[in-house]
Amino acid sequence: MMHRTALPSPPVAKRVQTRREHHGDVFVDPYEWLRDKDSPEVIAYLEAENDYTERTTAHLEPLRQKIFHEIKARTKETDLSVPTRRGNWWYYARTFEGKQYGVHCRCPVTDPDDWNPPEFDERTEIPGEQLLLDENVEADGHDFFALGAASVSLDDNLLAYSVDVVGDERYTLRFKDLRTGEQYPDEIAGIGAGVTWAADNAHCLLHHRGRGLASGHSVAIPTRVRRIVGAGLPRSR
Structure with a gap:
């Protein structure tokens, strides 16, 4: 654990008094300049903040990993949402182990009079299933x-x-x-x-x-x- 005396000095944002007036109300914001996300000065300050945070919390990394893996172990990665019917199709989303994003699918309604959501097994093939959108493909790169x-x-x-x-x-x-x-x-x-x-x-x-x-x-x-x-x-x- 990092000793208190060994903590690095945090970056300090400069104060630039900026006056805004709306409907007769005046507000002075000394940190308005930080809104300019394209400013090299703002980017440099944010990078300094990130570096400070990483250095002062580095000793927590083992705990972060432990908590992450405990949560992941309790998460059903390969899963399927409850189907929702619209017209002649059941719409649902899938998640797969090791994949970061979901997959959107649909399958045809077999009984037009039955509006009860079918109970699908997330690990078996669903008859007539059509893949609508794979977020993992969209996110690639x-x-x-x-x-x-x-x-x-x-x-x-x-x-x-x-x-x-x-x-x-x-x-x-x-x-x-x-x-x-x-x-x-x-x-x-x-x-x-x-x-x-x-x-x-x-x-x-x-x-x-x-x-x-x-x-x-x-x-x-x-x-x-x-x-x-x-x-x-x-x-x-």
Whole structure:
């Protein structure tokens, strides 16, 4: 364990008085400058904070590993969620041992009158199972990955899903033809996480995260837009 006298000195953020006024209320923030995530000075300060944390908590690494493996031992890595029915399909997600992300699947309904979720064995093959989206494939080659939303058109033929591979919560919308497995090359970048299909199976509703300025910094502003999807995926606002 690191002795108290051996602790390194923590980095100290400089104070730059920044005045903001909204609706008659004045607020002075000495750390407003830290909002500029692209600033070399901000990045250097954050790296110093990370280095300080790693050095002062290095003695806890054995305990962290012990707790991690205890939790992992109690986690069922190969698992299957409770199926949810929509129309003629049961939708569910799978997880597999050793895989970091989930896999989204569906299988056909065998009895149209039975709405009770089927009890599947996560280790056996499910008749008619169709893989919709493998997050592990989408995440491959990226240091960060997050799935925002996955929406199937009402005619069951198209999948629209959003992914963030940077960590700035600006998602990219992608499309897949579930009849052929074809991944469309068309993408819509800079959107919010959510997306849903319109009832005509030809349009998607989403939030486009445009950029505005606040206190001299770039911010995301959600705006509702409508994008058309059809043969060749032409786009219109």
